[in-house]
Amino acid sequence: MTDAATTLQQEIAAEQSHVDRVYARLAQLRQAAVRAEKDGYRLARVGNFGALVERDAMVFHAARRRQALDAEHEGLVFGRLDLRKGLDMREGGEQREGPDLRDVTVLYVGRLGVRGENAEPLVIDWRAPAAAAFYQATAAEPRGVIRRRMIQSSGEKVTNIEDDLLDPGAAPEGMRVVGDGALLATLARATGRGMRDIVATIQREQDQAIRSPAAGVTIVSGGPGTGKTAVALHRAAYLLYSDRSRFAGGGIMVVGPSGVFVEYIASVLPSLGEDTATLKSLGSVIPGLVATRTDTSAVASIKGSLRMRRVLDRAVRDAVPNGPTELRLLYRGQLLRLTRPELDAIRARALPRGARRNEVRRAGIDGLFDALWAQAQRLGISRLPEQIQFEDDLSDRSDFRDFLRAWWPRLLPRHVLAWLAEPERLRSYASGILSNQEIKALTGTFTPGDPTIADVALLDELDELLGKPPQPPKPKRDPYHVIDGIREVTTYADRQRAARAAATQRPDDYREYAHIVVDESQDVSPMQWRMLGRRGRLASWTVVGDPAQTAWTGDPAELAKARDWALGSRKRHDFTLTTNYRNSAEIFALAAKVIRELYPDITLPRAVRSTGVPPEELTVAPADLPDATRKAASGLLADVEGTVGVITPVPRRDEIAGWLADLPAERLQVVTSLQAKGMEYDGVVLVAPDQIRGQDGARTLYVALSRATQRLVTLSA
Numbered sequence: 001m002t003d004a005a006t007t008l009q010q011e012i013a014a015e016q017s018h019v020d021r022v023y024a025r026l027a028q029l030r031q032a033a034v035r036a037e038k039d040g041y042r043l044a045r046v047g048n049f050g051a052l053v054e055r056d057a058m059v060f061h062a063a064r065r066r067q068a069l070d071a072e073h074e075g076l077v078f079g080r081l082d083l084r085k086g087l088d089m090r091e092g093g094e095q096r097e098g099p100d101l102r103d104v105t106v107l108y109v110g111r112l113g114v115r116g117e118n119a120e121p122l123v124i125d126w127r128a129p130a131a132a133a134f135y136q137a138t139a140a141e142p143r144g145v146i147r148r149r150m151i152q153s154s155g156e157k158v159t160n161i162e163d164d165l166l167d168p169g170a171a172p173e174g175m176r177v178v179g180d181g182a183l184l185a186t187l188a189r190a191t192g193r194g195m196r197d198i199v200a201t202i203q204r205e206q207d208q209a210i211r212s213p214a215a216g217v218t219i220v221s222g223g224p225g226t227g228k229t230a231v232a233l234h235r236a237a238y239l240l241y242s243d244r245s246r247f248a249g250g251g252i253m254v255v256g257p258s259g260v261f262v263e264y265i266a267s268v269l270p271s272l273g274e275d276t277a278t279l280k281s282l283g284s285v286i287p288g289l290v291a292t293r294t295d296t297s298a299v300a301s302i303k304g305s306l307r308m309r310r311v312l313d314r315a316v317r318d319a320v321p322n323g324p325t326e327l328r329l330l331y332r333g334q335l336l337r338l339t340r341p342e343l344d345a346i347r348a349r350a351l352p353r354g355a356r357r358n359e360v361r362r363a364g365i366d367g368l369f370d371a372l373w374a375q376a377q378r379l380g381i382s383r384l385p386e387q388i389q390f391e392d393d394l395s396d397r398s399d400f401r402d403f404l405r406a407w408w409p410r411l412l413p414r415h416v417l418a419w420l421a422e423p424e425r426l427r428s429y430a431s432g433i434l435s436n437q438e439i440k441a442l443t444g445t446f447t448p449g450d451p452t453i454a455d456v457a458l459l460d461e462l463d464e465l466l467g468k469p470p471q472p473p474k475p476k477r478d479p480y481h482v483i484d485g486i487r488e489v490t491t492y493a494d495r496q497r498a499a500r501a502a503a504t505q506r507p508d509d510y511r512e513y514a515h516i517v518v519d520e521s522q523d524v525s526p527m528q529w530r531m532l533g534r535r536g537r538l539a540s541w542t543v544v545g546d547p548a549q550t551a552w553t554g555d556p557a558e559l560a561k562a563r564d565w566a567l568g569s570r571k572r573h574d575f576t577l578t579t580n581y582r583n584s585a586e587i588f589a590l591a592a593k594v595i596r597e598l599y600p601d602i603t604l605p606r607a608v609r610s611t612g613v614p615p616e617e618l619t620v621a622p623a624d625l626p627d628a629t630r631k632a633a634s635g636l637l638a639d640v641e642g643t644v645g646v647i648t649p650v651p652r653r654d655e656i657a658g659w660l661a662d663l664p665a666e667r668l669q670v671v672t673s674l675q676a677k678g679m680e681y682d683g684v685v686l687v688a689p690d691q692i693r694g695q696d697g698a699r700t701l702y703v704a705l706s707r708a709t710q711r712l713v714t715l716s717a
Contacts, residue, residue, distance in 0.1 A: 008161070008178050015151055016158045019077050022114055022122050023156050026076070029114070077123055079109035079134050080149040084170050104146060104172060109134045127241035135207035142166040147175060209575040210235045214243060214515075216571035220544040223605035224591065224706035225582025228544040229678055232517045233268045235542050236277050239515055250514025250539075251506065252277040255532060257520040258453075259283060259292055260675045278513075282528055283453040285535070286460055287508040293452045294650060294674055297696045299445050301554040302438050303454040304525025306562060309461055314429040315416050316357050316465045319344065321425070324406050329372070329399070334379050336372050343407065346371060356467025357411060364408045369394070410469055413462035417455060418448035457527035464534065511535045520678050521545035525552060526562030533566025541567055548595055548602055549703050551674070551696065580605040582680055586614045587712045591705035598698050615712040622717040626659040629687055632713045633660055636683030637667060640710050645681035646670045647704045649691040656687055673704045684708035687715050 085103035113125035124131045137145040146167045152160040162179030165171065209231050212218045218235065222228050236254055239247045256262045259281045266279060283291035295303060302308070319325075327338040338346075346367035350360050369391045376384055384390070394400045420426050423443050430439045445452070451459060506512075516536040518524060522545035524532070552559060580588055588607040595602060620628045629646065636644045648656045650672045657670040671679065673692045684707050686692075693701045705712070 007176055011161055011176055011178055012158050015080070015149075015161060018108065018122075019151070019153065019156065019158055021116075022077055022108070022110075025114055025116055025122055028117075075153045076112060076114075077108050077110040077153070078151050079126075079131075080147075080151060081107045081109065081134055081145055082147040082149070082175070083107065083133075084144045084146060084167070104175075107131075125241070127238050132207065132211065135210075136204045137166055138204055146170045147177060150179075205575065205577055205579075206231050206234075209577075210238050212573045212575070214239055214246075215540050216573060217541040217543060217567050218573045218575070220542070220575045220577065221546060222544075222577030223546050223548065223580060224703070225580035225588070225607070225680075226577035226605050227581055228546070228577060229265065229519055231577070232519050232542055232544045233265060236515070236517050240276065247514045248276050250512060251510065252515045252517065253280060253513045253535065254278070254517040255280050255282065255285070255519065257282060257523050257677045258675050259290065260669075260671055261520070261678045264679055278510075281453075282524070283456050285531055286456055286463075289451070289456065289459070291451045291453045291456050293450065294672070295445060295452045295454050296650075297551055297553055297700075299441055300452075300454045300525065301552060302434065302442055303445075303452075303458060304527045304552070305554050306526045306530075306558050307433050308458060308527055309530075310433050311420075311429045312416070312458060312461055312465055315419055315425070316411070316462065317348070317351050318419070318425070318429070319347070320407070320409060320411075321419060321422070324403055327368070327372075327403055327407075329394070329397075331372075331376065331393070332381050332383070334376070334381050336375055336379075338368070338371055338375075342371060347408070356465065358469045359467040361408050361410070361469065365404060368404075411466050413459040413466065414448070414451075416462050416466070417446060417451065417459055421446040421448055454525065454527075457525065457531045460531040460534070461527060511537070513539045515540050515542070517542045517544075519544055520549075522547050522550035523552065523677065524563075526554070526558050529559075529562040529566040533562075536566065537568075540570065543567070548599060548604075549677070549699055551700060553697070578605050580607040581609070582709050583607050583706055584609050584611040584613070584710065586611060587708050588706060590615050590617075590712070591702050594693075594698055594705060595702040611710060613711060615714060617714045617716075619716045625687070625715065625717045628715055629656060629659050629685060630663070632685045632715060633663055633668060636685060636711055636713065637664065640682040642667070642682035642709075644668050644683040644685065645676065645679065645707060646685045646687065647676045647692075647707065648672055648687050649695055650674055651695075652688070652691075673700050676704050676707050680707055680709055682709050683711040683713075685713045685715065688717060689714050690716055 083105045085105050107121070107130065108123045109126055109131045110123040111126065112123065113121070113128065114123040116122050126134070133143045133145050134148060137143040137148060144167075146165070148164045148166060150162045151158060152162075160179075163177040165177045206227050209218060209220045212235075220228055220231050232254065236252050240252065254265075254277055256265065256279070262279050262281045262284075281290075283289075294300070325340040325343070327336075327343065329336045347364060350363040350367050351357060355363075369387075372394065373387050373390055376390065385393070420429070420442075421444075426443060426446075427439055430442070434442070446455070511534055513535055516532060516539045518532065518541065521543045583591070585607040588604075592604050595604070616632075618628065618632070633644055633646055644667060646656060646660060646668065648670065653670060653672045653675075660668060660670060669681070673696055684704075686704055689701055689704070692704060705714075
């Protein structure tokens, strides 16, 4: 065994000793939580209502503590800081020199803060101010850190360590340094199906964005592989940790581009110690609706344009398809009749600019009553009652009520969107707003009952334009109600729990989030920004993206206007990430070549890792493409330990997935070039890159080429 290997094993053994101590303490804390939970249940034997409520409080808090300890068990300790003694970490790394700088203070960093029996810190929570130096220290500015150590584990066993020696001059005699750089070694590991856990690989530029002020808008820009998604998710966890009452009470919503992406990141926040954030894709922002179909880039850009709001506004003011065009009523021997022009005029008066159709139905009915009453007076109907009695007489008639339901029904957004599926209505609504070419492109793209992702924002806009019919207020449940005649909570903890439960009881379509995180923001259309903005009126924001990856082909000024409307006048904090940690230099060079064809002078991130393996670019006959795809995917599954992604043109995803049905699904994922946004795989097979470029543009191809961390194979037919 070499000296280096011996040193590594000795250092691993030393770290294992501390990790064993942490897990032993964790087991004690868990047992205490289980005992507290059992003790809480025993309180029910007392038999009075106060004991029942106190039982609920004890069980709630004990179960929550036990759940947190269980959730953070895997890889609990991932870092160590060796600090110059006397360093005060509470004020962002302010240094106060001790009597002997050769003495070292050791802090361990992990997913959860753990203290020993005497309250000594065994592990510092990664979000705590004391842990900031773990992410922010560099060789140029070590912030008092002599050595930063990354600890890799499998279960409770330490498997490897990597060191960065940041301040060699302060290193005491005997301090050992192992490995060739923690960051690059961590990034070389396989990713697994879910997003890699990169808590321990956040660098200073990322950490500054994560810990930026909670108020206002934090905007993070960066090219592929720069850790934008990691920053977004860690920022959500950091805000929940730093001001839980505000952000857990008001809620945090994380929005990604697709359902595939949301599934990909679903385990990240729980792994960071947080499970209260709401994860949504752009196709699932509306409760009860999950859209997965995509339009072509050209159609999506038309549907995403702000001009569509004017089209929808015309639609919500139109007569109901197949609705009644005439009202005929026999009243006391005389025929009362309203023609279509008269009905249209009544509807127009009841729907002035800015009015919401569902909310002014009463005004439409009143208009009918007034027109019928005036007609009855002109006809000289004998024994005509007062107008109020006349209206009551009509309201009691089933034929009049049937007419009202058909003429002015309560409309749902999906009803009006379905009207656009009729070519004549679409032309009528869009005439003078959209060009003839755009109207032709939209024709046939609205499918009732099966909306596309771009349609979801239109449905949300229609909900805003239609409004809700008046509803009687629902009585609110009293959180302190025990039983009829008793309104009491026995302990302070009970009151706090009840207050929290009441505060977090949200409607299905919640619109008062405290913070909204938008990932892959470059693909959010103007109409989608309006949809998100309605849910963030009270929110601070984190917006991450890369303009070079945008799929938006519409008016940039329109996009900026909609985004500014959503974000409001809040103060902006801008950050730019410059290092590509994901791709090998060989892979990113191919992706960079594609995007530079569009933007020759664009500033791209620097890929810091080289594998020595260039991308494999193959061209085969069309008939050989299925076999070549299977062979390439099988080869990558054998060559890499983690996941393999097969990226396809949008229309061919199901076809190509069928070619690979016999390969192991647990490590293989077939996605379209649009679904691949934000994803990463250890190996990628990119099928028909020229077709992707032709359909969705060079920027989408650039995204697809930059998904692989280790190996890339392109297959052209």
